Amino acid sequence: MSVSKRRVRGIFRKELREYRHNGNIIVAMVIFPLIFLIQPLLTVLTEAASASNGLAHEHVLLYMLAIPALVPAALASYSVVGERQQGTLEPVLATPIRREEFLLGKALAAFVPSLAISYAVLAFFIACVELFAHPGIAPALLQGPDLLAQVLFTPLLAAWSIWVGIAISARSSDPRVAGQLCLLASLPSVAVTTLIALNLIPATLGLALGGAALLLVLDGLGWRITSAAFDRERLITGTR
Protein backbone atom coordinates (compact mmCIF):
# COMPACT_ATOMS: atom_id res chain seq x y z
CA MET A 1 0.00 0.00 0.00
CA SER A 2 1.40 3.40 -0.97
CA VAL A 3 0.41 6.48 0.97
CA SER A 4 -0.29 9.58 -1.11
CA LYS A 5 1.47 12.54 0.46
CA ARG A 6 -0.82 14.91 -1.40
CA ARG A 7 -3.96 13.41 0.07
CA VAL A 8 -2.45 13.43 3.57
CA ARG A 9 -1.46 17.05 3.00
CA GLY A 10 -4.99 17.82 1.75
CA ILE A 11 -6.54 16.65 5.02
CA PHE A 12 -3.81 18.31 7.09
CA ARG A 13 -4.26 21.68 5.39
CA LYS A 14 -8.02 21.50 5.61
CA GLU A 15 -7.81 20.80 9.35
CA LEU A 16 -5.48 23.72 9.95
CA ARG A 17 -7.83 26.01 8.00
CA GLU A 18 -10.72 24.80 10.12
CA TYR A 19 -8.77 25.49 13.32
CA ARG A 20 -8.07 29.01 12.08
CA HIS A 21 -11.75 29.68 11.44
CA ASN A 22 -13.05 28.01 14.60
CA GLY A 23 -12.66 30.01 17.82
CA ASN A 24 -13.76 27.10 19.99
CA ILE A 25 -10.86 24.96 18.85
CA ILE A 26 -8.40 27.78 19.51
CA VAL A 27 -9.82 28.19 23.04
CA ALA A 28 -9.56 24.43 23.65
CA MET A 29 -5.95 24.50 22.46
CA VAL A 30 -5.03 27.44 24.68
CA ILE A 31 -6.90 26.69 27.90
CA PHE A 32 -5.00 23.55 29.01
CA PRO A 33 -1.54 25.05 28.45
CA LEU A 34 -2.58 28.13 30.46
CA ILE A 35 -3.77 25.97 33.36
CA PHE A 36 -0.55 23.98 33.39
CA LEU A 37 1.63 27.06 32.95
CA ILE A 38 0.16 29.53 35.43
CA GLN A 39 0.20 27.33 38.54
CA PRO A 40 3.87 26.22 38.38
CA LEU A 41 4.91 29.65 37.23
CA LEU A 42 3.28 31.34 40.22
CA THR A 43 4.80 28.76 42.54
CA VAL A 44 8.29 29.17 41.16
CA LEU A 45 8.20 32.95 40.93
CA THR A 46 7.07 33.31 44.53
CA GLU A 47 9.66 30.86 45.91
CA ALA A 48 12.44 32.36 47.99
CA ALA A 49 16.03 31.71 46.96
CA SER A 50 16.40 29.36 49.93
CA ALA A 51 13.89 26.99 48.37
CA SER A 52 16.31 26.09 45.59
CA ASN A 53 17.67 23.10 47.54
CA GLY A 54 14.21 21.59 47.77
CA LEU A 55 13.46 22.27 44.13
CA ALA A 56 16.64 20.49 43.09
CA HIS A 57 15.09 17.24 44.32
CA GLU A 58 11.76 17.80 42.55
CA HIS A 59 10.83 17.71 38.88
CA VAL A 60 8.41 20.63 38.60
CA LEU A 61 9.10 20.86 34.89
CA LEU A 62 7.48 17.50 34.30
CA TYR A 63 4.08 18.93 35.28
CA MET A 64 4.04 20.40 31.85
CA LEU A 65 3.99 16.99 30.20
CA ALA A 66 0.26 17.16 30.85
CA ILE A 67 0.03 19.63 27.96
CA PRO A 68 1.01 17.18 25.18
CA ALA A 69 -1.25 14.62 26.83
CA LEU A 70 -4.35 16.83 26.95
CA VAL A 71 -4.19 19.27 24.01
CA PRO A 72 -4.05 16.67 21.22
CA ALA A 73 -6.76 14.63 22.94
CA ALA A 74 -9.11 17.59 22.68
CA LEU A 75 -8.33 17.97 18.97
CA ALA A 76 -8.34 14.29 18.08
CA SER A 77 -11.61 13.59 19.86
CA TYR A 78 -13.47 15.75 17.34
CA SER A 79 -11.57 14.60 14.26
CA VAL A 80 -13.86 11.84 12.95
CA VAL A 81 -17.09 12.21 14.89
CA GLY A 82 -17.11 15.95 14.14
CA GLU A 83 -16.92 15.33 10.41
CA ARG A 84 -19.63 12.74 10.75
CA GLN A 85 -21.87 15.16 12.62
CA GLN A 86 -21.33 17.91 10.03
CA GLY A 87 -22.12 15.49 7.19
CA THR A 88 -18.71 16.05 5.60
CA LEU A 89 -17.37 12.57 6.19
CA GLU A 90 -19.26 10.87 3.35
CA PRO A 91 -17.98 13.19 0.59
CA VAL A 92 -14.42 12.78 1.89
CA LEU A 93 -14.63 8.99 2.08
CA ALA A 94 -16.15 8.92 -1.42
CA THR A 95 -12.83 10.24 -2.79
CA PRO A 96 -9.89 7.91 -3.52
CA ILE A 97 -8.47 8.54 -0.05
CA ARG A 98 -7.34 5.48 1.90
CA ARG A 99 -8.18 5.23 5.57
CA GLU A 100 -4.48 5.36 6.46
CA GLU A 101 -4.11 8.63 4.54
CA PHE A 102 -7.18 10.09 6.20
CA LEU A 103 -5.96 9.09 9.65
CA LEU A 104 -2.42 10.32 9.05
CA GLY A 105 -3.75 13.68 7.88
CA LYS A 106 -5.96 13.96 10.95
CA ALA A 107 -3.18 12.83 13.29
CA LEU A 108 -0.65 15.27 11.86
CA ALA A 109 -3.15 18.11 12.15
CA ALA A 110 -3.45 17.38 15.88
CA PHE A 111 0.24 16.55 16.37
CA VAL A 112 1.89 19.62 14.85
CA PRO A 113 -0.08 22.31 16.75
CA SER A 114 0.14 20.31 20.00
CA LEU A 115 3.89 20.03 19.69
CA ALA A 116 4.22 23.70 18.80
CA ILE A 117 2.10 24.74 21.79
CA SER A 118 3.89 22.41 24.22
CA TYR A 119 7.37 23.58 23.22
CA ALA A 120 6.28 27.22 23.14
CA VAL A 121 4.86 26.97 26.66
CA LEU A 122 8.04 25.24 27.87
CA ALA A 123 10.21 27.94 26.30
CA PHE A 124 8.05 30.67 27.86
CA PHE A 125 8.26 28.98 31.28
CA ILE A 126 12.04 28.65 31.08
CA ALA A 127 12.39 32.27 29.96
CA CYS A 128 10.21 33.48 32.85
CA VAL A 129 12.16 31.43 35.37
CA GLU A 130 15.52 32.65 34.04
CA LEU A 131 14.37 36.28 33.98
CA PHE A 132 12.09 36.70 36.98
CA ALA A 133 12.74 33.93 39.55
CA HIS A 134 15.13 34.47 42.46
CA PRO A 135 18.75 33.71 41.68
CA GLY A 136 19.44 30.08 42.38
CA ILE A 137 15.94 28.90 41.51
CA ALA A 138 16.64 28.56 37.78
CA PRO A 139 19.71 26.27 38.09
CA ALA A 140 17.83 24.13 40.65
CA LEU A 141 14.70 23.88 38.54
CA LEU A 142 16.04 23.61 35.02
CA GLN A 143 17.98 20.37 35.23
CA GLY A 144 19.38 18.84 32.06
CA PRO A 145 17.71 15.41 32.44
CA ASP A 146 14.33 17.03 33.13
CA LEU A 147 14.63 19.25 30.07
CA LEU A 148 15.67 16.31 27.95
CA ALA A 149 12.75 14.25 29.25
CA GLN A 150 10.42 17.13 28.50
CA VAL A 151 11.67 17.43 24.93
CA LEU A 152 11.62 13.67 24.24
CA PHE A 153 8.39 12.72 25.97
CA THR A 154 6.34 15.54 24.49
CA PRO A 155 5.98 13.95 21.00
CA LEU A 156 5.63 10.44 22.43
CA LEU A 157 2.80 11.44 24.76
CA ALA A 158 1.13 13.57 22.08
CA ALA A 159 1.16 10.70 19.58
CA TRP A 160 -0.35 8.32 22.12
CA SER A 161 -3.10 10.81 23.00
CA ILE A 162 -3.84 11.36 19.33
CA TRP A 163 -4.24 7.69 18.44
CA VAL A 164 -6.44 7.08 21.46
CA GLY A 165 -8.45 10.21 20.62
CA ILE A 166 -8.96 9.29 16.98
CA ALA A 167 -9.86 5.70 17.88
CA ILE A 168 -12.51 6.98 20.32
CA SER A 169 -13.71 9.53 17.78
CA ALA A 170 -14.05 6.84 15.10
CA ARG A 171 -16.26 4.74 17.35
CA SER A 172 -18.38 7.52 18.88
CA SER A 173 -21.59 8.99 17.59
CA ASP A 174 -21.55 12.14 19.73
CA PRO A 175 -18.67 14.66 19.81
CA ARG A 176 -19.35 15.57 23.46
CA VAL A 177 -19.09 11.95 24.58
CA ALA A 178 -15.96 11.53 22.48
CA GLY A 179 -14.40 14.61 24.11
CA GLN A 180 -15.12 13.37 27.62
CA LEU A 181 -13.84 9.88 26.89
CA CYS A 182 -10.65 11.29 25.39
CA LEU A 183 -9.99 13.41 28.47
CA LEU A 184 -10.57 10.36 30.65
CA ALA A 185 -8.18 8.34 28.50
CA SER A 186 -5.51 11.03 28.91
CA LEU A 187 -5.72 11.00 32.70
CA PRO A 188 -3.40 8.00 33.27
CA SER A 189 -0.57 9.78 31.41
CA VAL A 190 -1.21 12.99 33.36
CA ALA A 191 -1.33 11.05 36.65
CA VAL A 192 1.99 9.32 36.00
CA THR A 193 3.81 12.55 35.05
CA THR A 194 2.32 14.31 38.08
CA LEU A 195 3.44 11.54 40.44
CA ILE A 196 6.94 11.75 38.97
CA ALA A 197 6.90 15.55 39.31
CA LEU A 198 5.90 15.20 42.97
CA ASN A 199 8.70 12.67 43.45
CA LEU A 200 6.18 9.99 44.48
CA ILE A 201 7.59 7.91 41.65
CA PRO A 202 11.37 8.33 41.63
CA ALA A 203 12.61 9.68 38.33
CA THR A 204 15.44 7.46 37.18
CA LEU A 205 17.18 6.90 33.87
CA GLY A 206 15.75 3.37 33.78
CA LEU A 207 12.24 4.69 34.28
CA ALA A 208 12.76 7.24 31.51
CA LEU A 209 14.07 4.66 29.06
CA GLY A 210 11.36 2.15 30.00
CA GLY A 211 8.66 4.79 29.70
CA ALA A 212 9.94 5.94 26.34
CA ALA A 213 10.10 2.38 25.03
CA LEU A 214 6.60 1.68 26.31
CA LEU A 215 5.23 4.84 24.67
CA LEU A 216 6.94 3.98 21.39
CA VAL A 217 5.31 0.57 21.40
CA LEU A 218 1.94 2.07 22.38
CA ASP A 219 2.21 4.66 19.59
CA GLY A 220 2.83 1.89 17.05
CA LEU A 221 -0.03 -0.16 18.47
CA GLY A 222 -2.26 2.89 18.58
CA TRP A 223 -1.76 3.48 14.85
CA ARG A 224 -2.73 -0.11 14.09
CA ILE A 225 -5.68 -0.18 16.49
CA THR A 226 -6.99 3.12 15.17
CA SER A 227 -6.74 1.90 11.58
CA ALA A 228 -8.67 -1.20 12.56
CA ALA A 229 -11.28 0.85 14.43
CA PHE A 230 -11.87 3.00 11.35
CA ASP A 231 -14.71 1.22 9.58
CA ARG A 232 -15.83 3.15 6.51
CA GLU A 233 -19.18 1.37 6.34
CA ARG A 234 -20.04 1.82 10.00
CA LEU A 235 -19.13 5.49 9.84
CA ILE A 236 -21.35 6.08 6.81
CA THR A 237 -24.37 4.00 7.76
CA GLY A 238 -24.12 3.97 11.56
CA THR A 239 -24.56 0.19 11.54
CA ARG A 240 -22.23 -2.79 12.34
Add this chain to the structure above:
Amino acid sequence: MIYLIRWLVRKRRRPTDPIEPPAAVSVETLAAAPRRDGAAARTPSHFVSAERVGVPRATQGAPALSVHNLGKRFGDRTAFQDVSFEIGYGEVFGFLGPNGAGKTTTVRTLGTLIAPTSGSATVAGIPLTPENGVEIRRRISIMPESPGLYLRLSVSENLACFADLYEVPDTGDRIDRALRAVHLADRARDACGTLSKGLRQRVALARALLSDPQVLFLDEPTSGLDPVAARDVHDLIDDLRRRGVTIFLTTHRLEEAERLCDRVAILNTTLRTIGRPSELRDRLFARTLEVKTLVPLTDPDCVFAGLSAVDGWHHDRPAGYVLDVADPAVAAPAATRALVAAGADVLSISESHHSLEDVYLELVNQDQEASRG
Protein backbone atom coordinates in the same frame (compact mmCIF):
# COMPACT_ATOMS: atom_id res chain seq x y z
CA MET B 1 23.53 13.70 -6.98
CA ILE B 2 22.38 10.10 -6.51
CA TYR B 3 18.88 11.31 -5.72
CA LEU B 4 18.90 13.50 -8.80
CA ILE B 5 19.94 10.57 -11.02
CA ARG B 6 17.28 8.32 -9.42
CA TRP B 7 14.65 10.97 -9.95
CA LEU B 8 15.61 11.39 -13.61
CA VAL B 9 15.58 7.59 -14.20
CA ARG B 10 12.21 7.28 -12.48
CA LYS B 11 10.82 10.14 -14.52
CA ARG B 12 11.96 8.53 -17.78
CA ARG B 13 10.58 5.11 -16.81
CA ARG B 14 7.28 6.31 -15.40
CA PRO B 15 4.67 4.34 -17.41
CA THR B 16 1.25 5.57 -18.28
CA ASP B 17 -1.19 3.79 -16.03
CA PRO B 18 -2.60 0.95 -18.15
CA ILE B 19 -5.88 0.83 -16.28
CA GLU B 20 -6.35 4.56 -15.87
CA PRO B 21 -8.14 5.78 -18.97
CA PRO B 22 -8.32 9.45 -19.79
CA ALA B 23 -11.23 11.29 -18.29
CA ALA B 24 -14.39 11.27 -20.30
CA VAL B 25 -15.06 14.94 -19.81
CA SER B 26 -13.15 17.90 -18.59
CA VAL B 27 -14.54 20.79 -16.66
CA GLU B 28 -12.68 22.98 -19.10
CA THR B 29 -14.99 22.02 -21.93
CA LEU B 30 -17.90 22.14 -19.56
CA ALA B 31 -17.15 25.66 -18.45
CA ALA B 32 -16.60 26.71 -22.03
CA ALA B 33 -19.95 25.29 -23.12
CA PRO B 34 -22.54 27.91 -23.86
CA ARG B 35 -25.26 28.07 -21.26
CA ARG B 36 -28.59 27.09 -22.62
CA ASP B 37 -31.46 29.20 -21.50
CA GLY B 38 -34.37 27.95 -23.49
CA ALA B 39 -36.07 24.67 -24.19
CA ALA B 40 -35.46 25.15 -27.88
CA ALA B 41 -31.75 24.89 -27.33
CA ARG B 42 -32.03 21.59 -25.52
CA THR B 43 -30.90 18.46 -27.23
CA PRO B 44 -33.14 15.41 -27.22
CA SER B 45 -32.05 12.63 -24.90
CA HIS B 46 -29.92 10.06 -26.67
CA PHE B 47 -26.82 8.00 -26.10
CA VAL B 48 -23.63 9.78 -26.94
CA SER B 49 -21.18 7.72 -28.95
CA ALA B 50 -18.06 6.78 -27.08
CA GLU B 51 -15.88 7.86 -29.99
CA ARG B 52 -17.34 11.36 -30.07
CA VAL B 53 -16.89 12.15 -26.42
CA GLY B 54 -13.48 10.61 -26.07
CA VAL B 55 -14.43 7.65 -23.90
CA PRO B 56 -11.33 5.44 -23.75
CA ARG B 57 -11.08 2.75 -26.41
CA ALA B 58 -10.77 0.03 -23.75
CA THR B 59 -14.17 0.93 -22.37
CA GLN B 60 -15.97 1.36 -25.68
CA GLY B 61 -18.79 -1.13 -25.95
CA ALA B 62 -18.46 -2.05 -22.28
CA PRO B 63 -21.09 -0.68 -19.93
CA ALA B 64 -20.16 2.10 -17.55
CA LEU B 65 -22.04 0.29 -14.81
CA SER B 66 -22.91 -3.36 -14.80
CA VAL B 67 -24.78 -4.76 -11.82
CA HIS B 68 -25.74 -8.42 -11.34
CA ASN B 69 -28.02 -9.57 -8.53
CA LEU B 70 -26.52 -7.04 -6.17
CA GLY B 71 -27.86 -6.98 -2.65
CA LYS B 72 -27.15 -5.47 0.74
CA ARG B 73 -28.40 -6.57 4.13
CA PHE B 74 -27.89 -4.89 7.48
CA GLY B 75 -28.38 -7.79 9.87
CA ASP B 76 -31.97 -8.96 9.38
CA ARG B 77 -32.96 -5.93 7.35
CA THR B 78 -32.68 -6.03 3.59
CA ALA B 79 -31.74 -2.67 2.10
CA PHE B 80 -32.03 -3.94 -1.47
CA GLN B 81 -31.68 -7.29 -3.21
CA ASP B 82 -31.41 -8.92 -6.63
CA VAL B 83 -30.73 -5.65 -8.39
CA SER B 84 -29.43 -6.06 -11.94
CA PHE B 85 -28.96 -3.52 -14.70
CA GLU B 86 -26.43 -2.15 -17.14
CA ILE B 87 -25.81 1.50 -17.98
CA GLY B 88 -23.94 2.70 -21.05
CA TYR B 89 -21.39 5.50 -21.21
CA GLY B 90 -23.09 8.85 -21.68
CA GLU B 91 -26.42 7.59 -20.39
CA VAL B 92 -28.48 9.42 -17.80
CA PHE B 93 -30.06 6.75 -15.67
CA GLY B 94 -32.83 7.63 -13.24
CA PHE B 95 -33.15 5.65 -10.04
CA LEU B 96 -36.54 6.14 -8.45
CA GLY B 97 -38.28 4.69 -5.46
CA PRO B 98 -40.08 5.56 -2.25
CA ASN B 99 -38.23 6.54 0.92
CA GLY B 100 -36.37 3.56 2.36
CA ALA B 101 -36.40 1.70 -0.95
CA GLY B 102 -32.61 1.31 -0.92
CA LYS B 103 -31.63 3.94 -3.49
CA THR B 104 -28.99 5.71 -1.41
CA THR B 105 -27.63 2.38 -0.16
CA THR B 106 -27.28 1.26 -3.78
CA VAL B 107 -25.37 4.42 -4.63
CA ARG B 108 -23.12 3.97 -1.61
CA THR B 109 -22.51 0.34 -2.54
CA LEU B 110 -21.59 1.19 -6.14
CA GLY B 111 -19.44 4.03 -4.81
CA THR B 112 -17.48 1.52 -2.65
CA LEU B 113 -18.53 3.22 0.56
CA ILE B 114 -20.23 0.07 1.76
CA ALA B 115 -19.72 -3.54 0.74
CA PRO B 116 -22.46 -5.58 -0.92
CA THR B 117 -23.59 -8.78 0.77
CA SER B 118 -24.49 -10.51 -2.49
CA GLY B 119 -24.07 -10.17 -6.22
CA SER B 120 -21.41 -8.48 -8.30
CA ALA B 121 -20.86 -5.28 -10.24
CA THR B 122 -18.37 -3.42 -12.36
CA VAL B 123 -18.11 0.32 -12.01
CA ALA B 124 -16.37 2.36 -14.74
CA GLY B 125 -15.01 -0.93 -16.05
CA ILE B 126 -13.55 -2.11 -12.75
CA PRO B 127 -14.93 -5.02 -10.70
CA LEU B 128 -16.50 -3.92 -7.45
CA THR B 129 -14.21 -5.49 -4.85
CA PRO B 130 -12.69 -4.08 -1.66
CA GLU B 131 -9.21 -4.09 -3.28
CA ASN B 132 -10.44 -1.95 -6.18
CA GLY B 133 -12.06 0.68 -3.99
CA VAL B 134 -9.43 3.38 -4.55
CA GLU B 135 -9.27 2.75 -8.31
CA ILE B 136 -13.05 2.93 -8.65
CA ARG B 137 -13.33 6.07 -6.55
CA ARG B 138 -10.74 7.73 -8.80
CA ARG B 139 -13.08 7.32 -11.77
CA ILE B 140 -16.36 8.29 -10.18
CA SER B 141 -17.84 11.11 -8.16
CA ILE B 142 -20.67 10.99 -5.69
CA MET B 143 -22.74 14.00 -4.82
CA PRO B 144 -24.70 13.04 -1.71
CA GLU B 145 -28.13 14.50 -0.95
CA SER B 146 -26.64 16.70 1.77
CA PRO B 147 -23.87 18.85 0.26
CA GLY B 148 -21.50 18.06 3.15
CA LEU B 149 -19.40 21.20 2.85
CA TYR B 150 -17.01 22.64 5.42
CA LEU B 151 -19.13 25.62 6.32
CA ARG B 152 -16.36 27.64 7.96
CA LEU B 153 -14.14 27.34 4.90
CA SER B 154 -14.54 29.33 1.72
CA VAL B 155 -15.85 27.80 -1.49
CA SER B 156 -12.37 27.64 -3.01
CA GLU B 157 -10.87 26.19 0.19
CA ASN B 158 -13.47 23.44 0.11
CA LEU B 159 -12.65 22.65 -3.49
CA ALA B 160 -8.89 22.87 -2.86
CA CYS B 161 -9.18 20.16 -0.22
CA PHE B 162 -11.01 17.85 -2.62
CA ALA B 163 -8.61 18.69 -5.47
CA ASP B 164 -5.86 17.33 -3.23
CA LEU B 165 -7.88 14.24 -2.35
CA TYR B 166 -8.46 13.51 -6.05
CA GLU B 167 -4.87 14.56 -6.83
CA VAL B 168 -6.04 16.72 -9.74
CA PRO B 169 -3.34 18.65 -11.59
CA ASP B 170 -3.41 22.47 -11.96
CA THR B 171 -5.57 22.84 -8.88
CA GLY B 172 -6.28 26.57 -9.13
CA ASP B 173 -7.18 26.40 -12.78
CA ARG B 174 -9.40 23.36 -12.28
CA ILE B 175 -11.23 24.96 -9.38
CA ASP B 176 -11.88 28.09 -11.45
CA ARG B 177 -13.31 26.01 -14.29
CA ALA B 178 -15.48 23.91 -12.00
CA LEU B 179 -16.86 27.06 -10.39
CA ARG B 180 -17.53 28.64 -13.76
CA ALA B 181 -19.37 25.50 -14.82
CA VAL B 182 -21.84 25.98 -11.96
CA HIS B 183 -21.85 29.79 -12.32
CA LEU B 184 -20.22 30.39 -8.95
CA ALA B 185 -16.90 31.94 -9.94
CA ASP B 186 -17.77 35.20 -8.20
CA ARG B 187 -18.45 33.45 -4.86
CA ALA B 188 -15.12 31.60 -4.60
CA ARG B 189 -13.98 33.54 -1.53
CA ASP B 190 -17.28 33.36 0.36
CA ALA B 191 -17.55 31.05 3.34
CA CYS B 192 -19.83 28.13 2.50
CA GLY B 193 -21.81 28.80 5.67
CA THR B 194 -22.97 32.11 4.23
CA LEU B 195 -24.39 30.55 1.05
CA SER B 196 -28.02 29.62 0.46
CA LYS B 197 -29.01 25.97 0.17
CA GLY B 198 -29.16 26.21 -3.60
CA LEU B 199 -25.68 27.70 -3.82
CA ARG B 200 -24.30 25.06 -1.48
CA GLN B 201 -25.78 22.43 -3.76
CA ARG B 202 -23.95 24.03 -6.66
CA VAL B 203 -20.66 24.00 -4.74
CA ALA B 204 -21.21 20.30 -4.10
CA LEU B 205 -21.77 19.82 -7.82
CA ALA B 206 -18.57 21.74 -8.62
CA ARG B 207 -16.77 19.48 -6.17
CA ALA B 208 -18.16 16.42 -7.94
CA LEU B 209 -16.92 17.76 -11.29
CA LEU B 210 -13.38 18.49 -10.09
CA SER B 211 -12.04 15.04 -10.90
CA ASP B 212 -13.62 14.78 -14.38
CA PRO B 213 -15.47 11.60 -13.41
CA GLN B 214 -16.52 8.92 -15.87
CA VAL B 215 -19.54 8.07 -13.74
CA LEU B 216 -21.30 10.69 -11.67
CA PHE B 217 -23.73 9.66 -8.93
CA LEU B 218 -26.16 12.42 -8.09
CA ASP B 219 -28.35 11.80 -5.05
CA GLU B 220 -31.32 14.18 -5.14
CA PRO B 221 -29.33 16.99 -6.79
CA THR B 222 -32.28 19.39 -6.94
CA SER B 223 -33.68 18.65 -3.50
CA GLY B 224 -34.68 21.94 -1.91
CA LEU B 225 -33.77 24.07 -4.91
CA ASP B 226 -36.03 26.73 -6.37
CA PRO B 227 -37.22 26.19 -9.97
CA VAL B 228 -34.54 28.42 -11.50
CA ALA B 229 -31.72 26.74 -9.61
CA ALA B 230 -33.19 23.33 -10.44
CA ARG B 231 -33.28 24.27 -14.12
CA ASP B 232 -29.60 25.22 -13.95
CA VAL B 233 -28.81 21.80 -12.52
CA HIS B 234 -30.88 20.17 -15.27
CA ASP B 235 -28.98 22.12 -17.91
CA LEU B 236 -25.70 21.05 -16.37
CA ILE B 237 -26.79 17.41 -16.41
CA ASP B 238 -27.71 17.80 -20.08
CA ASP B 239 -24.28 19.26 -20.80
CA LEU B 240 -22.55 16.43 -18.98
CA ARG B 241 -24.59 13.85 -20.86
CA ARG B 242 -23.62 15.38 -24.19
CA ARG B 243 -20.00 15.07 -23.18
CA GLY B 244 -20.26 11.39 -22.39
CA VAL B 245 -20.44 11.35 -18.61
CA THR B 246 -22.59 8.58 -17.27
CA ILE B 247 -25.02 9.98 -14.74
CA PHE B 248 -26.76 7.89 -12.12
CA LEU B 249 -29.52 10.16 -10.90
CA THR B 250 -31.46 9.39 -7.76
CA THR B 251 -34.51 11.57 -7.47
CA HIS B 252 -38.00 11.89 -6.09
CA ARG B 253 -38.92 14.40 -8.76
CA LEU B 254 -40.60 12.28 -11.38
CA GLU B 255 -40.92 15.07 -13.91
CA GLU B 256 -37.20 15.61 -13.52
CA ALA B 257 -36.50 11.94 -14.24
CA GLU B 258 -38.87 11.98 -17.20
CA ARG B 259 -37.22 15.04 -18.66
CA LEU B 260 -33.58 14.12 -18.08
CA CYS B 261 -33.26 10.35 -18.08
CA ASP B 262 -32.70 8.05 -21.01
CA ARG B 263 -33.90 5.16 -18.87
CA VAL B 264 -35.29 4.86 -15.38
CA ALA B 265 -35.47 2.08 -12.84
CA ILE B 266 -37.95 1.92 -10.02
CA LEU B 267 -36.62 0.30 -6.87
CA ASN B 268 -38.61 -0.81 -3.89
CA THR B 269 -36.05 -3.04 -2.17
CA THR B 270 -36.12 -5.12 -5.35
CA LEU B 271 -35.98 -3.66 -8.83
CA ARG B 272 -39.62 -3.29 -9.87
CA THR B 273 -39.10 -2.17 -13.44
CA ILE B 274 -36.52 -0.66 -15.76
CA GLY B 275 -36.74 0.93 -19.18
CA ARG B 276 -37.31 4.15 -21.08
CA PRO B 277 -40.15 6.19 -19.58
CA SER B 278 -42.29 5.64 -22.69
CA GLU B 279 -41.68 1.88 -22.56
CA LEU B 280 -42.73 1.75 -18.93
CA ARG B 281 -45.96 3.57 -19.72
CA ASP B 282 -46.76 1.20 -22.56
CA ARG B 283 -45.84 -1.80 -20.44
CA LEU B 284 -48.05 -0.80 -17.54
CA PHE B 285 -50.98 0.97 -19.09
CA ALA B 286 -53.19 -0.03 -22.02
CA ARG B 287 -53.33 2.63 -24.74
CA THR B 288 -56.60 4.51 -24.68
CA LEU B 289 -58.49 7.27 -26.43
CA GLU B 290 -60.52 9.80 -24.47
CA VAL B 291 -63.68 10.96 -26.21
CA LYS B 292 -65.77 13.90 -25.04
CA THR B 293 -69.11 14.83 -26.56
CA LEU B 294 -71.42 17.77 -25.95
CA VAL B 295 -74.25 15.55 -24.71
CA PRO B 296 -74.20 11.89 -23.73
CA LEU B 297 -74.58 9.41 -26.60
CA THR B 298 -77.95 7.64 -26.69
CA ASP B 299 -76.40 4.26 -27.54
CA PRO B 300 -72.60 4.37 -27.16
CA ASP B 301 -72.27 0.58 -27.41
CA CYS B 302 -73.74 0.75 -30.87
CA VAL B 303 -71.23 3.44 -31.88
CA PHE B 304 -68.04 1.87 -30.45
CA ALA B 305 -68.70 -1.88 -30.49
CA GLY B 306 -68.69 -2.03 -34.25
CA LEU B 307 -65.22 -0.51 -34.60
CA SER B 308 -62.51 -3.08 -35.29
CA ALA B 309 -59.78 -0.73 -33.99
CA VAL B 310 -61.48 -0.44 -30.59
CA ASP B 311 -61.01 -3.34 -28.18
CA GLY B 312 -63.46 -2.08 -25.55
CA TRP B 313 -64.85 1.02 -23.94
CA HIS B 314 -66.21 2.44 -20.66
CA HIS B 315 -67.82 5.64 -19.38
CA ASP B 316 -65.51 8.24 -17.94
CA ARG B 317 -68.17 10.82 -17.08
CA PRO B 318 -71.73 11.39 -18.43
CA ALA B 319 -70.49 12.66 -21.79
CA GLY B 320 -67.02 11.11 -21.68
CA TYR B 321 -65.80 7.73 -22.93
CA VAL B 322 -62.52 5.88 -22.73
CA LEU B 323 -61.74 3.55 -25.61
CA ASP B 324 -59.16 0.75 -25.30
CA VAL B 325 -57.18 0.68 -28.50
CA ALA B 326 -54.11 -1.04 -29.92
CA ASP B 327 -53.11 1.80 -32.21
CA PRO B 328 -54.49 5.28 -31.50
CA ALA B 329 -53.48 6.51 -34.97
CA VAL B 330 -55.82 3.98 -36.57
CA ALA B 331 -58.59 4.05 -33.97
CA ALA B 332 -58.99 7.85 -33.65
CA PRO B 333 -60.13 8.54 -37.26
CA ALA B 334 -62.43 5.49 -37.19
CA ALA B 335 -64.02 6.58 -33.92
CA THR B 336 -64.44 10.14 -35.22
CA ARG B 337 -66.20 8.92 -38.34
CA ALA B 338 -68.49 6.65 -36.27
CA LEU B 339 -69.38 9.47 -33.88
CA VAL B 340 -70.16 11.90 -36.71
CA ALA B 341 -72.24 9.25 -38.43
CA ALA B 342 -74.17 8.76 -35.18
CA GLY B 343 -74.88 12.52 -35.10
CA ALA B 344 -72.79 13.17 -31.99
CA ASP B 345 -71.38 16.63 -31.29
CA VAL B 346 -67.71 15.76 -30.68
CA LEU B 347 -65.79 18.08 -28.37
CA SER B 348 -62.47 16.22 -28.38
CA ILE B 349 -60.77 12.93 -29.11
CA SER B 350 -57.32 12.52 -27.67
CA GLU B 351 -54.89 9.82 -26.67
CA SER B 352 -54.60 9.35 -22.91
CA HIS B 353 -51.17 10.30 -21.60
CA HIS B 354 -49.76 8.54 -18.58
CA SER B 355 -46.88 10.23 -16.89
CA LEU B 356 -43.93 8.58 -15.22
CA GLU B 357 -45.66 9.53 -12.00
CA ASP B 358 -48.61 7.31 -12.98
CA VAL B 359 -46.19 4.44 -13.61
CA TYR B 360 -44.43 5.04 -10.31
CA LEU B 361 -47.64 5.31 -8.29
CA GLU B 362 -49.09 2.22 -9.94
CA LEU B 363 -46.04 0.14 -9.06
CA VAL B 364 -45.78 1.47 -5.52
CA ASN B 365 -49.51 0.87 -5.00
CA GLN B 366 -49.10 -2.68 -6.26
CA ASP B 367 -46.32 -3.21 -3.72
CA GLN B 368 -48.40 -1.75 -0.91
CA GLU B 369 -51.36 -3.97 -1.80
CA ALA B 370 -49.10 -7.01 -2.03
CA SER B 371 -47.64 -6.28 1.41
CA ARG B 372 -51.15 -5.85 2.87
CA GLY B 373 -52.37 -9.04 1.22
